[in-house]
Amino acid sequence: MAEPSNPDIAEGENPEPSSPAATKEEEGGAPGGGLPVLRWPKYSFYHLIFEVQMPHEYGAVYPQESDTGADDPAGYVTMWADFFGDCNLRLPLTVFVADVLEWYKLHISQLSPFVMIRVQNFEYTFRALGIEPTVGDFRRFYQLTVSLGFFSFRQRDSSPKLMTPPKGITKWKTKFFYIKAAAVTAQLTFRNVTDTIITETIVVPSVKSVDWFPRLRTIEWQRLSNTQLWVLRMMLGRASRKARPVVREKSGEDATLWRIFDPEFEGKVEVLACEEGEEGFNLTIHNNFRIPDRDALQTPLPQGKGDLGALGDPDAKGVPKKQATGISRTSFRRYTDYVVVSDTLEALGVPGGGAAAAGSSAGSKPAGEKKKRKVEEKAAGAGEKKRPRLQTKRITAVSQPKTAVVAES
Incomplete structure (x- = not known):
């Protein structure tokens, strides 16, 4: 495992800008590491929605000019735009992504794009190698951590390396949009960043612990096309339901899925029409996704603000009780x-x-606050x-x- 460039940043965490000017621009200078305001042109939002084939009924909307990622309207959740770029996320969510969120009791908005890359890389690596991705196997490689108000995953010591993490993704907090909460078909829990995180001791994958180990190989992180995500069973919603993909070598011979990641691969993914009586690929992979309920998507939404107010705050004190069900919290x-x-x-x-x-x-304030404490106090008696x-x-x-x-x- 490569050593991180900054000893204070574990592998898998997104480093913050190094210069004071960059930090001020990125974080907006907000106390406690708060979120910066929107700095993302509206035309880029529309281009993204078109590019990733976002279903109209999911209700994706562009934020107000002065919004931050914590200003979601009621009935919506915040989505970071980079989730759908280099991170390769698409909606509806796959069963694997939803299972990760539910296992760790996380809200999808509490993951940075850098962390989403790890989750998505794990899924397409396993699918390319013909292995069904599970949370249990994900935990063999990664340990949950917290970094600067967002949850992260670092590679577990001695586990095989699946990819080389990128050096960082900058200004991602300024590029976001809102989407109907019903479109994210997972039981989202807004987890307190001050929760005690259990350090798990899990048997790392080896030929003795898992039967798929001989097939395992490092597949580096890269941005994938819609067609590649489709053939990897990580995207649903192609225009034609009567089509199927196939990976072909340059010679025209069929190839295994992992070949699309080989630097020497010169073939391509072809989209073929289904033969008569053949089931389309969309129907074949339908059960791999958490499909939103149409009635839930059409339910009138409440007025007012959402409940992501503590998003990105490294000193978050707590969350609404209705969202914190099942979370083990500490009061230290x-x-x-x-x-x-x-x-x-x-x-x-x-x-x-x-x-x-x-x-x-x-009633005393936590001592970690930036505001200087005043020990000098008047006694209760007037004029003392x-x-x-x-x-x-x-x-x-x-x-x-x-x-x-x-x-x-």
């Missing part, structure tokens, strides 16, 4: 321990003094003089990750 704070270095204890225990003065005072300022030193409380031993899938 990142900074709770202080050492008093003053030569007096006079101000300790002052009401309203916050964590620095009273340890864990109810200010207490002397305490000089404190904050110590980061290091939380050890939980470890679970998971049986071989």
